[in-house]
Amino acid sequence: MTSPHQAPAAGAAPTPIAYDHVIVGGGMVADAAARGIRERDADATIAIISDDIDEPYTRPALSKKLWTDPDFTWDDVPLGTADDTGAVVVLRTRVTALRPDAHELDTDAGDTYPYGTVLIATGGTPVALPIEGGGASDRVLTFRTAEDYRHLRALAAQADRIAVVGGGYIGSELAAALVQQGVDTVLVHSTATLGADVFPADLADHFAGMFRDAGVELVGGHEVVGGVAGDAGVRLDLEGGATVVADAVVSGLGIEVQTELAESSGIATGDGIVVDAHLRTDRADVFAAGDVAEYPDRILGCRRVEHVDNAEQMGRQAGRNLAGAGEEYTHTPYYYSVVFGTRYEAVGTLDGSLETVEDWVEPLERGVVYYLDDDRVVGVLLWNIDDRTDAARAVLTEDGPVDRDALIGRIREEAS
Structure with missing residues (x-):
């Protein structure tokens, strides 16, 4: 078998690289799926194709334990997928085309992968802020990957004041993490009271008080509508005309689901990639799992879930089904957060x-x-x-x- 890292000779067509199972995406779903395959088949060939620069890692640690637990270090973050499962992990590579009828996919490295089954676990792209010059500035970042964590950690070590935009799970965790590092932190969120969109009023007041008591400046009831990034810092323009100035800003506004590969392949999508109880799409031998999958929860009905419990459990079940288990996904996931x-x-x-x-x-x-x-x-x-x-x-x-x-x-x- 040709190695996916081996370049074809000059002028030659790429050599097809065949695998029994190909996983598109390199997150926690991919790790769990590879382990699920191994539960059923010790010998199947597995490829994980990821546009990340790091092999699969425990994503929740990026906004939680790496900031707050001194005994939890970077060595605890990688999941050891390749070593534990024997999967070939191909990094810095994007799948550009999927052809279900031919059981093939192409990558931006020029490789073609014939496959037996394929799992789409592409997750999502973090929502960026509408800041002029933000795309070229190292003072403006989204938060999704390990590289984003390293970037924000470096900023936290040198910036006096950092703004976090978004009052959901990621935004609130990042604001808590930064202020506990001694960073002057401002949290911009769209609700009148932090947490009011998910908690009853008395608990939302208490939740917001936890942040104020820790020293976080809360700017509520405003969305960011613009801004400018420069050499000296970042200005955020809020609806209503108010502004927030900081040395750097990080977006914690959630993700836009990456369904483009499925859509261009003729696979049915809705809120995400539509799958049945076995996590199969409407095309033969194509499955989807994790943040990107819209599935029928046995208790809650049709939904799409963006949390780690679902990534681990659905990924494992998808892997087992790639290897022929034919089992329904019956787990109803929970989600969690930790602040202060x-x-x-x-x-x-x-x-x-x-x-x-x-x-x-x-x-x-x-x-x-x-x-x-x-x-x-x-x-x-x-x-x-x-x-x-x-x-x-x-x-x-x-x-x-x-x-x-x-x-x-x-x-x-x-x-x-």
Whole structure:
């Protein structure tokens, strides 16, 4: 077999590189999928084609433990995919075309890969800020990759003031990480109160207070509509005419899902790449998993999930199915965040506009919040409550109308 790193002779056509299974994308889904394949087949050939510059790594650490846990170092970040699974990991390479009928794909390196099965795990591209000169400035960055982490870490060591844009999981974690490094930090977010889009009002007030107490300047109720990056720093222009000035800015506004490869190949897409319960697309031997996959959750219905539990569990199941397992993906994922020593986990839909039932062991410090819609529980928030995600899933499986009084104590007393 020709090595994917071996260049063809001058003037020669690229030599096809055949693999039993090809994984497009090099994130945590790819690692889990390669391990899933190995659970079923010890000998199959596997290629992982990634446009990243690093082999698969644990992505949540980039905004959490690498900043806050001195015992967690960069050596803990790589997942060891190639060594553990024998997969060939091809970095700095983008898949430019997928031909399902021919069972082939092409890369921007000029290689063609015939495959038996292929998994699309392309994830998403972080949303950039509309800042003039931002694309050419090392003071303006998005946050998604290990290289982005290294860039922001270097900025944090030299900048006096850094602005973070976005009040969701990534934005809030980055603001917490930076201020704990002694950086003067300002967090620009679009809600009136930080967290108000996902938490009930009293908890959102408490959440915002955690950031203010730590020294983060909160600029709420504004979106960034423009700005300018220069040699001396960055100016952010906010809707309504206000401005924020900082030495550097990082966007934590989420991702735009990378469905272009599927779309150009004639594969059905919606909110993401549409897959069935076996994680198959509508084309033979083409699967999708992770952030990019729109799948039928057995409890919550059709959805797309951008969190690590889903990446690991769906990736593993996709890998097993690439290798012929034929099993349905039945896991309903949870998601979590950690800021200032507070950990919260959730299953289902968190929407601050929904009716909630709050059940606190210690008010606003440890408890459970249930989110109700159409008289049934559609989401469960576990605030500093450990190991109760299965109990949360059980509540979500129940049909309404919900007995609100019966929710009090149901999960939190068992966790006490």
